[in-house]
Amino acid sequence: MDAVLNLHCHCGAVHIAIARLPDRLIQCTCSICQRYGSLWGHLTRQDVSVTCSQGAEVSYRWGDRVIEFYHCNTCGCVTHYEGIEKTDSERLSVNFRMAPPAAYEGIEIRVFDGAGTWTFLDR
16 A cells, blocks of 8 residues: 555554545544544545554443544554444544644544534534
């Protein structure tokens, strides 16, 4: 895969290569995303390659347990999330907070009210 953007956690144990930039980034207000301070880029598994050494990433299943949030086992950076049932969804969401802001300059950022109305707040 030819990457347009290469990301990694703070310590470099988890690497994420992205083949294309998303059309928009999502800042979710749900209780976990707010705490993570994440900025999600929704892509597909075909667009993203996650590599790390064995044991370098840990997943956390929250709420209704349909998605797994991944973070580095060493530095704690939240790197991405995806559906637990890998065959149910092709989506893999990458935390763009791992990238310098210049890497996503010009990409629309939308605020999603995951804490309440489940609607976008910026429109």
